[in-house]
Amino acid sequence: MNQRSALLFINGVPPEKLPSPEGYALIACTDGAFHYLKEKKFPLLHLDFISGDYDSHDGYDEDVDQEKFIHTPDQNRTDFEKALEIIVDEGGTHVDVYGGSGAEMDHFLGNLTAAFRYKERLSITFYDEFSRYFFSPKNLVLNNMKGEIISLYPFPEAHHISTNGLNWELKDESLSQTGRIGTRNFAVADSVILHFTKGDLIVFVANENAAGGEGGQSSQ
Known part of the structure; x- marks a missing residue:
């Protein structure tokens, strides 16, 4: 399989400066991260999907095609883990993740655990204001x-x-x-x-x- 890089935003502390979408084959966010992407004027047309259980978003936005909203209601997995599964299904091999740390510590540890579960299928790198880690x-x-x-x-x-x-x-x-x-x-x-x-x-x-x-x- 050819390397296929993805950019994923999740609902932790948003980056002060958003990364460029250039060079990624797939760009996505969870429903909670969609709010800060819109506030920070990220080019929403670049998003390939917005996934989640929609507990923090109603699953509709006039600036995004409705088909890009993917409802993933499974409460036994986090929105991050479900987004990773979609990326795997789409042929992704590498994922750069923003918003994975900060805020509640239990979310951060949960994100590490999700990355651990997927490390044999995806090369996942987290980015925040202090470091990158993988x-x-x-x-x-x-x-x-x-x-x-x-x-x-x-x-x-x-x-x-x-x-x-x-x-x-x-x-x-x-x-x-x-x-x-x-x-x-x-x-x-x-x-x-x-x-x-x-x-x-x-x-x-x-x-x-x-x-x-x-x-x-x-x-x-």
């Missing part, structure tokens, strides 16, 4: 990182972790939520290489590269 593949290269703050957070644990390019390197080590975690490290080289064999890690890259995509990442 579940790391077992082999990862981050480029243009020198001087950037990078945190490695186990979810809930990860083993046999080795890094190259960080100030405090890991050499075949483990991190866990009940033991040592790897927050607030920083890059001393342009490229940071990460490898681990078991478990799951969330990588946080601090603000300077969060909104503009200047720092690249790739899996090996």
